[in-house]
Amino acid sequence: MEKIFNTALQDRTREYMETTGTSQAELARRLGMTNSSTLSRWLKSAYSGDVEKVERSLEEFFRTQMEADKAAEKAAPYRPAGDYVPTSISEDVYQSIKYCQLHRCVTVLHGDAGVGKTKGAQKFLRENPSSTIYISVDPITSNVNGVVRLLARELKMPEKRNKMDLMLEIRERLANTNKVIIVDEAQFLNLPAIEVLRTLSDMDSKTGTPGNGVCLIGNSQVYDRIQGKAQAEFAQTFTRVKMPRHYLARSITLEDVKKLFPALNGEKELSFLLGIARSVYSIRTAQNIYENAIRMEDVSYSGLRKVATAMNLRVS
Numbered sequence: 440m441e442k443i444f445n446t447a448l449q450d451r452t453r454e455y456m457e458t459t460g461t462s463q464a465e466l467a468r469r470l471g472m473t474n475s476s477t478l479s480r481w482l483k484s485a486y487s488g489d490v491e492k493v494e495r496s497l498e499e500f501f502r503t504q505m506e507a508d509k510a511a512e513k514a515a516p517y518r519p520a521g522d523y524v525p526t527s528i529s530e531d532v533y534q535s536i537k538y539c540q541l542h543r544c545v546t547v548l549h550g551d552a553g554v555g556k557t558k559g560a561q562k563f564l565r566e567n568p569s570s571t572i573y574i575s576v577d578p579i580t581s582n583v584n585g586v587v588r589l590l591a592r593e594l595k596m597p598e599k600r601n602k603m604d605l606m607l608e609i610r611e612r613l614a615n616t617n618k619v620i621i622v623d624e625a626q627f628l629n630l631p632a633i634e635v636l637r638t639l640s641d642m643d644s645k646t647g648t649p650g651n652g653v654c655l656i657g658n659s660q661v662y663d664r665i666q667g668k669a670q671a672e673f674a675q676t677f678t679r680v681k682m683p684r685h686y687l688a689r690s691i692t693l694e695d696v697k698k699l700f701p702a703l704n705g706e707k708e709l710s711f712l713l714g715i716a717r718s719v720y721s722i723r724t725a726q727n728i729y730e731n732a733i734r735m736e737d738v739s740y741s742g743l744r745k746v747a748t749a750m751n752l753r754v755s
Contacts, residue, residue, distance in 0.1 A: 444484045445494050452482065452497060470496045514733045517702040523562050526695040526722075528686050532559025532656070535684050539652035540570070540619035542681060545640050546654045547625075549662040550686030553721030556656050560621050573621045581627040583635050590620070606635070613639065619652040626657035633665065659685065691716045700729055707740040711754075720752060728752075 456466060463482075467475035472493075480486040481493050523529070532548055532555065539546035548556055564573045574589040587602045587609070594612050596605065613620075620639060622628070628636070633655075640650040655661055662683055696713045699722065703709055715725040731746045732738045747754045 442484075442486070442490050444481070444486075444490060448494055448497055449482055449484070451501065452478075455501070470500055472496075510734070514730070517700075517729075517733050517738060523558060523565075524698050526555050526558075526698060527692055528690070528695075529555035529559035529562065531684065531686070532556050533563050535682065536560060536563045536619060536621060536652075536654050538682055539654045540617065541652075543617070543640060543649050543652050544681040545637055546652070546681060547662045547665060547683040548654060548656045548686070549626075549659045549683070551688040551721060552658060553723030554686050554688050554691065555722060556686060557623055560623060560654075560656055564621065567619075570616070570618050571621060572618055573623070575623040576627050576632075577624060578627055581632060582629055583631045586622075586628070586632045586635060610639070613651050614643070614648050617651065619654060621654045621656065623656045625655035626660040628655070628661065630664075633661075688719070688721050689717045691722065695722075696725070699726065703738065705740065708738065708743060711740055711743055714755070715747070715752075724750075724752070 452466070455461065456463065463478050464475040467478040470478070472478060477486065477488065477493065481490065486493065535546055535548055536559070550556065560573065564571045572590065572593045574586070574593060576586065576589070579585060580589055584602050587605050588598050590609050591598050591605050594609060596608060596612070598605070620636070622636060625633075636653050636655070638650075640653045642649050662685070691713070693709065693713055696709055696716060697703075699716075700709070700712060703712070712725045712729065715728060716722045728743055728746050728750065729738065731750070732742045735742060735746065737745070744754060
């Protein structure tokens with residue numbers, strides 16, 4: 440029996456890939472296809488498998504995409520222009536990374552979660568991509584092996600070598616570059632990994648070549664551990680930390696909140712979100728409340744409170 444292909448859907452798929460710059464392989468991945476040739480053959484009306492299954496996946500994908508676009512369009516007037524909002528904390532993070540780079544030192548930027556540390560680091564990376572190495576660690580990549588391989592990947596180095604050889608080449612590639620190394624979620628790092636990163640800021644004792652700035656970003660656990668300088672194993676790292684910065688949610692200002700939520704003019708609404716941002720819930724939670732209120736089409740004070748209550752937050 441001859442297979443019937445949805446030509447309108449094929450045209451829509453081609454148009455989507457062309458306008459968005461999405462490759463067939465990437466679209467196939469998003470659709471959950473294990474083989475990108477499935478999509479390629481379907482587009483040519485040459486697919487011998489389950490055509491209906493492929494087309495159902497595409498129809499669901501485009502339906503979800505359309506719903507997301509509509510939601511984004513509706514929310515656009517309520518959001519700040521651009522992805523980055525220059526709050527007092529995110530801007531301080533940016534300048535602290537620049538200091539770390541210029542002085543080729545170890546800097547620890549630590550404090551409460553969700554206050555803008557990562558946003559500031561990401562802005563620095565976007566504006567200085569050729570002189571920045573940015574990695575984010577987690578419990579799996581928190582050891583020496585994980586950190587070395589993450590650095591190797593960012594430097595476009597083959598990872599399938601032992602960590603000593605990788606580290607030697609990492610040092611060679613970093614020499615005389617003045618690149619700054621940003622390590623996000625640094626609270627996950629174990630002691631040996633911290634020590635390896637610390638050595639990247641050291642001057643080469645043979646050649647006199649200066650090291651590179653290393654900026655550790657995370658919650659205060661990372662600094663508390665390094666600050667335990669009475670413990671001999673941390674002494675080398677602690678003595679090299681310059682200008683550590685401690686960021687607290689309670690230091691967030693009303694001006695920060697006005698920048699984050701420019702569509703809000705009411706004093707009660709701004710004060711409510713400021714209270715959330717300064718609490719244990721942080722800016723991130725204030726933004727979640729606001730986003731949910733937009734979806735509910737009520738960003739008034741009562742609307743924001745209703746959302747916060749629905750999220751099981753304790754609000755005064």
